């Protein structure tokens with residue numbers, strides 16, 4: 659595993675919201691769950707091409723803006739059709755005012 663990469667300031671992702679960031683070639687979605695927990699996943703839907711950060715975050719799931727598949731943002735598990743493939747999740751941590759994600763090489 660590569661090192662940790664700063665992806666955003668904590669203040670850029672309001673509670674209950676998500677943010678799409680690009681790290682190198684990778685699209686990553688950052689989620690700020692109610693209660694203060696953060697999560698990070700691939701930002702591209704496993705069904706077709708859509709950015710999940712443009713969807714809706716509710717009850718720990720992100721709903722794809724294109725065909726409404728839902729994914730658990732903590733586990734990446736595809737929770738509803740039409741997606742049947744999970745998405746990758748990444749370790750995320752807060753360091754002061756910054757959010758850092760650990761991405762694979």
Ligand code: FES
Pocket residue numbers: 703704705706707708722723724725726727739740741
């Ligand atoms: S592109 Fe996400 S559900 Fe179809």
